Amino acid sequence: MRHKKILLVGTLDSKGREVAYLRQRVEERGWGVITLDVGTLSNPTCSADISQEQVAKAGGSDLVQVKAKKDRSYSVEIMTRGAIKKAAKLYSRRELAGVLSIGGGTGTAIGTAVMRSLPLGLPKVMVSTVASRDVSRYVGTRDITMIHAVVDLVGLNSITRVILDNAAGAIVGMAAGAIEVTTNRPLIAATSFGISSISAELARPLLDERGYEMITFHANGMGGRALEELIDQGLFAGVLDFVTHELADQLYNGYCGDIGSSRLATAAEKGVPIVIAPGGLDCIVFNSIDDVPDKLKGRKIHHHDIRVAVRTSEEELEAIAMIMAQRLTNPRGPVGVLIPLHGWSEVDKAGADLFDPTTDQFFVDLLKKLLPREVSLREVKYHISDSEFAHLAVEWLDEMICCRSRT
Amino acid sequence: MDKLIIILVMAEEKWEEADFLRQEIESRGYKAVILDMGLLGKASGPCGITREEIISLSGRDIKEVALITDRGKRMPVMVDGAIQKVRQLHSEGRIGGIISAGGTTGTQMGTSIMKSLPFGVPKFAVSSTASLPAFAARYIGTADITLMHSVVEIAGLNSLMKNVLSRAAGAICGMVEGSAKVPVPLLSESKKPLIAMTHFGPCEDCAVNIRNLLEKEGYEVIGFSAAGIGDKAMEDIIERQDIFRAVIDLCPGGVGEELLGFTRAAGPTRLEAAGKKGIPQVIAPGAVNWGSPLKREYKPEYSLRKRFDYDALRSFLKLSKEEMITVADAMAAKLNKAKGPVKFLIPLGGWSSLDKRGTDYYEPELDRAFVDELKKKLRPDIEVKEVDADLETPEFAQAMVKALREVVTA
Numbered sequence: 174m175r176h177k178k179i180l181l182v183g184t185l186d187s188k189g190r191e192v193a194y195l196r197q198r199v200e201e202r203g204w205g206v207i208t209l210d211v212g213t214l215s216n217p218t219c220s221a222d223i224s225q226e227q228v229a230k231a232g233g234s235d236l237v238q239v240k241a242k243k244d245r246s247y248s249v250e251i252m253t254r255g256a257i258k259k260a261a262k263l264y265s266r267r268e269l270a271g272v273l274s275i276g277g278g279t280g281t282a283i284g285t286a287v288m289r290s291l292p293l294g295l296p297k298v299m300v301s302t303v304a305s306r307d308v309s310r311y312v313g314t315r316d317i318t319m320i321h322a323v324v325d326l327v328g329l330n331s332i333t334r335v336i337l338d339n340a341a342g343a344i345v346g347m348a349a350g351a352i353e354v355t356t357n358r359p360l361i362a363a364t365s366f367g368i369s370s371i372s373a374e375l376a377r378p379l380l381d382e383r384g385y386e387m388i389t390f391h392a393n394g395m396g397g398r399a400l401e402e403l404i405d406q407g408l409f410a411g412v413l414d415f416v417t418h419e420l421a422d423q424l425y426n427g428y429c430g431d432i433g434s435s436r437l438a439t440a441a442e443k444g445v446p447i448v449i450a451p452g453g454l455d456c457i458v459f460n461s462i463d464d465v466p467d468k469l470k471g472r473k474i475h476h477h478d479i480r481v482a483v484r485t486s487e488e489e490l491e492a493i494a495m496i497m498a499q500r501l502t503n504p505r506g507p508v509g510v511l512i513p514l515h516g517w518s519e520v521d522k523a524g525a526d527l528f529d530p531t532t533d534q535f536f537v538d539l540l541k542k543l544l545p546r547e548v549s550l551r552e553v554k555y556h557i558s559d560s561e562f563a564h565l566a567v568e569w570l571d572e573m574i575c576c577r578s579r580t
Numbered sequence: 581m582d583k584l585i586i587i588l589v590m591a592e593e594k595w596e597e598a599d600f601l602r603q604e605i606e607s608r609g610y611k612a613v614i615l616d617m618g619l620l621g622k623a624s625g626p627c628g629i630t631r632e633e634i635i636s637l638s639g640r641d642i643k644e645v646a647l648i649t650d651r652g653k654r655m656p657v658m659v660d661g662a663i664q665k666v667r668q669l670h671s672e673g674r675i676g677g678i679i680s681a682g683g684t685t686g687t688q689m690g691t692s693i694m695k696s697l698p699f700g701v702p703k704f705a706v707s708s709t710a711s712l713p714a715f716a717a718r719y720i721g722t723a724d725i726t727l728m729h730s731v732v733e734i735a736g737l738n739s740l741m742k743n744v745l746s747r748a749a750g751a752i753c754g755m756v757e758g759s760a761k762v763p764v765p766l767l768s769e770s771k772k773p774l775i776a777m778t779h780f781g782p783c784e785d786c787a788v789n790i791r792n793l794l795e796k797e798g799y800e801v802i803g804f805s806a807a808g809i810g811d812k813a814m815e816d817i818i819e820r821q822d823i824f825r826a827v828i829d830l831c832p833g834g835v836g837e838e839l840l841g842f843t844r845a846a847g848p849t850r851l852e853a854a855g856k857k858g859i860p861q862v863i864a865p866g867a868v869n870w871g872s873p874l875k876r877e878y879k880p881e882y883s884l885r886k887r888f889d890y891d892a893l894r895s896f897l898k899l900s901k902e903e904m905i906t907v908a909d910a911m912a913a914k915l916n917k918a919k920g921p922v923k924f925l926i927p928l929g930g931w932s933s934l935d936k937r938g939t940d941y942y943e944p945e946l947d948r949a950f951v952d953e954l955k956k957k958l959r960p961d962i963e964v965k966e967v968d969a970d971l972e973t974p975e976f977a978q979a980m981v982k983a984l985r986e987v988v989t990a
Contacts, residue, residue, distance in 0.1 A: 198758070202754075293731060293740070294743050296747055296750075296751075298751070302805060302810070304716065305716060305717050305721060305722070305809050306716065306717050306809070307713045307717065308710070308711060308716040308727075309711050309712060309713040312710060312711040312716075312729050313711060314731065315711075315729065315731065316728070316729055316730070316731045316744060317728075317729055318726060318728040318729070318751065319710075319716065319726065319727050319728075320724075320726045321720050321723070321724055321725055321726065321727075323699065323722070323723070323724045323804075323810070323813050324802050324803055324804055324810065325779050325803035325804060325805050325810060327779070327787075327791075327803045328791065328801070328803070330801065330802055331765045331772075331774060331800060332699075332764070332774075332802045333802075334762050335699075335700055335759065335763070335764050336724065338758035338759065338762040339702060339724075339726070339754075339755040339759060340758075341754070342702075342751075342753075342755045342756070342757050342758030343704075343726065343751035343752075343758075344751075344754070345750075345754050346747075346749075346750030346751045346752070346753045346757075347747040347748075347750045347754070348750070349750055349754075350607075350746070360739070360740075365735065370735075373735070374735075377736055386738050386739060387736065387738060388732050388738050388741075389732060389735045389736065390732060390733055391683060391733040393709060393712065394712065395711045395712055396708065396733065399731050399732070478651065478652045479652070
């Protein structure tokens, strides 16, 4: 039996039979299992390696008190906190090969909270009856795999067995022989977005030549959040934030709307070298023409597919410049802003739908005034998709990183 | 293992990632083949199933398709062709599982293709947009699709991407192995006949009672949540696969929710699949007298209705008399088309744990309007049986099970 085991999280009162079955199916494939019971309603129907009592205690309460309170949200909170602590301990002892969980609405909330607390790369599989809904609050920015239960998880039957066997197969398959996240080369994060993805593509071979490895994030709201979190975890030696478009969408809750408040701020806070470009700040994207607010109607518009891009005005760019300047105050590391004067996306270049150099220049002039002294801004006479632009960005970032490592 | 794992990918952009997936799968002892569902340009490496083959299977002329430069218009061509291909391979018994890797477009196309394969065939999508609000619902729908969030953009084989793809390869292989061990039983092969049953929180006691009784009689009961997706999934599975001996539609509220535009809407064809296939069914009006409109869409007149706050997220409103009649009418029209035996049982003492006789929410005159309309509109050979108990009592569950025995032997 391997030293590392699969952590199996569930409410063993209501889902005991399913958990016992899962355990058996994982063990048959040669992996040990640690069951962790987050149920509080009644007694578990199968044995738990980490009991309700232990979880409640780790969560800062005790089971008798949790049960007596009869407050569902309180017990969920305590059991979630306790489960996260127990999982963290197992992980730090290098005993975890993966996390598997099963549940309905509540079980999914607890199971995915445990998974979100563990680092990228550790296999995470959630069997859920609510997988086919908005899972953004369950999965968030993490590498969680959701298995849609399709049927209700009440009782073992020929259909639930198929789903549970898939889950056991999936977690074991993921845990066995997965390539670990290891690299000898320093990692550089880059952002990319449909209409502004060429700079990242051009940067990749340039970074390779210099001995870096580039990881791209899709700046679609969730991608930007994941980027900030992984910068915070210390994964990257530098950041090429070509596409800051999410800041524009956020103003009107557009396609990439919900980006959180840390976008753009983490690298500066952590002292990770970063080069920022205004990729995609020329437009706000909406899911469809019907979603365009009245206020923006009559502006220049570009039809992408069913999604539409509406030109940003001086008003929005002023708001964005202020947000940028504010998020880059007191940087702990080198921060550079590189502005391509010939346009910021595929739809903002000579002859394209949203080309408007005058408005772009208004933003640049304002940003120069607002940015803190420590942040340098360079204007270059290229379009963001020109290979010269990618060269300059990579060169600048490389300089920042090399200077740092020398000092 | 001679069965294939199909890798769905747009090979002009993501061939490198697909080929890595292929190698990872093959290193685990399975065969894999790349199916190119690419839209523009050309594949950046060799694909076992080429886009040319896919286009020709779609029935369109390859030269004509080459002229379509709009990605949106190319998508249905590639999806249609790929569906032809995977269905053909599946009918030959050659598909072990199917996996896709992509962003929004790739996942949208990939999952549409997966949905053409029956429940039980392992389906896995690695997507950079798995976690965006509302996207998972669109990708998965009612299918048994597993969705993995790649976190990083699927663009270039960097060390994070390799880790993600390697785990995805492990997962699909593990699932293929699992589904070989525990296959979906066919009706003709299963030892215990399977009964599909709809569930809903306020009717849970009844569901448990029925389940216990049926299990004693040697049936196996498969529950589907009547929240608008599970019940729709039940309809899809009944329509496409011969698994169930009979259906107990305890909570068919998705019909009314659909008509009235509420949140548990289960599509325009809810309550039709079993009838279409001639599968025996027993229906009850579990919580059909309650509606779940979005709170921000409450109309002023709703303040006059009885309202039950079920939990922090869910509130139910009693349907009006007119609405009850509309729903009865629609249900009768659907059931009248049934090719198999149907019985409709009515509990006179309330239709859920919320509106039992004796509570403020018990409004027999509203329930009666439904029953009268139903009886008026249903085919005469479809029995409407009234039971003098509330839905959550053992008596009512017993009556449901007795009716099931009758329709199954009819």
